[in-house]
Amino acid sequence: MEEEKVYGPFEVDQRIRAHSTYYAGRIGSRFYTELRDRKRILGSRCEECGKVYWPPRQTCGKCFSLLGEDRLVEIGPLGTLETYTTVRYSEPVHPRKAPFVYGIVRLDGADTGTAHFIGEADPGELRIGMRLEPVFEEDRKGNILDIRHFRPVR
Numbered sequence: 001m002e003e004e005k006v007y008g009p010f011e012v013d014q015r016i017r018a019h020s021t022y023y024a025g026r027i028g029s030r031f032y033t034e035l036r037d038r039k040r041i042l043g044s045r046c047e048e049c050g051k052v053y054w055p056p057r058q059t060c061g062k063c064f065s066l067l068g069e070d071r072l073v074e075i076g077p078l079g080t081l082e083t084y085t086t087v088r089y090s091e092p093v094h095p096r097k098a099p100f101v102y103g104i105v106r107l108d109g110a111d112t113g114t115a116h117f118i119g120e121a122d123p124g125e126l127r128i129g130m131r132l133e134p135v136f137e138e139d140r141k142g143n144i145l146d147i148r149h150f151r152p153v154r
């Protein structure tokens with residue numbers, strides 16, 4: 001017979017299962033549409049402080065100015081590898097099976113970097129500061145994985 005569990009005053013067993021989808025917002029929708037239809041990568045430039053964000057955002061994190069659609073600018077497509085790591089264990093949340101390399105890529109013209117896959121590279125050849133280029137999927141669906149990965153510029 002299973003022993004009865006004794007609970008403390010603030011302890012409870014609980015499982016929460018939640019499935020959700022979300023709207024990317026006006027700025028995010030433009031970003032993904034341009035990526036899907038024209039293979040253009042957009043950032044947003046703050047007119048007040050000059051900071052350029054990738055991916056674009058609606059509010060400047062530095063000076064809190066609103067960044068509307070009129071602040072979208074084309075950035076990249078080339079960029080710089082800021083840091084990277086090799087993921088050796090698959091997790092359900094990962095869109096790809098391990099092993100794979102995640103890197104932070106700062107696109108030319110942007111002040112921020114974004115995490116994405118690094119591919120077509122031997123992990124031994126990767127170096128912080130190396131130049132990267134995006135490889136786009138043929139069948140793009142309007143999400144960040146329309147960029148299959150970034151690879152070293154040869």
Ligand SMILES: [Zn+2]
Pocket residue numbers: 046047048049050051060061062063064065
């Ligand atoms: Zn700003």
